[in-house]
């Protein structure tokens with residue numbers, strides 16, 4: 123049974139007093155997240171990502187549909203049950219949301235005090251958590267004395283305090299520089315691998331998904347337009363909005379204006395070779411072109427790595443006899459995707 127399951131969930135916000143229309147923030151979404159996964163939810167601003175996670179931890183109430191978390195219905199549960207449910211779900215935010223008047227120690231201790239844990243339990247758990255996130259020496263500092271990455275590590279320690287099964291991360295690295303982002307992503311990977319916590323990451327940054335997630339759902343206008351294994355969605359996005367998103371991190375086939383610029387600078391026939399893990403290697407393609415006496419120059423593209431699996435698109439300018447190029451490309455077409463750009 124999935125740890126988180128949504129079935130035909132919709133969430134509408136009523137029309138505003140000043141005549142704003144009814145907003146269908148979530149529109150008939152079904153989604154299963156298995157225990158142990160790192161599940162990415164991506165989409166442009168306003169796609170409905172935050173609303174979706176707010177539904178999962180019952181900060182918002184669904185208009186219709188079913189949401190089941192760890193075997194319990196989230197929709198229409200009494201407040202007392204809701205509190206128990208929330209102990210199972212930790213959350214971290216873009217702006218960290220730390221208590222500025224409390225020390226690092228007291229920020230992390232806060233959820234444990236609310237949950238009624240004893241002094242000794244709190245002492246042991248906070249020590250353990252600050253060690254885990256590498257901030258044992260900052261226990262008596264205040265948030266304003268910390269860097270952005272350190273603040274988010276406190277946020278993670280606080281979110282893990284009650285030993286939740288699920289961690290929801292809403293744009294948790296969007297306010298951080300690239301290096302700090304990677305530090306926090308490495309910590310989230312440890313949270314998943316060492317503590318076995320299922321993580322749902324919302325982001326508009328594709329490279330966060332690329333380096334962290336195992337599964338991904340692409341949202342657009344309140345709907346999930348594509349979902350699946352990160353490698354599959356990245357290496358072969360089927361929907362237009364996923365393709366637009368993926369193209370922000372993956373150099374694919376050149377767009378018409380880029381192609382026109384490439385044609386001005388390079389002679390010969392322009393051909394894109396698309397590779398996916400398990401296909402023929404780039405080396406064999408280059409060797410075959412060279413063996414046929416075809417001159418080639420790499421003019422666009424790149425190879426990407428997702429958790430040890432490679433894919434990418436390489437666009438080459440080929441010069442040689444047309445009939446030789448035709449025969450060679452025809453030969454390769456069974457083993458990799460070959461596309462001549464008109």
Ligand SMILES: Nc1ncnc2c1ncn2[C@@H]1O[C@H](COP(=O)(O)OP(=O)(O)OP(=O)(O)O)[C@@H](O)[C@H]1O
Nearest residue numbers: 135145146147165166167168169170171172173174
């Ligand atoms: N409380 C609310 N009242 C009215 N409309 C809302 C409310 N919360 C969200 N919306 C609307 O629902 C839609 C989805 O918003 P949501 O914040 O979930 O998107 P998002 O993908 O998380 O965007 P962002 O990345 O900008 O946070 C938007 O049109 C938003 O304006």
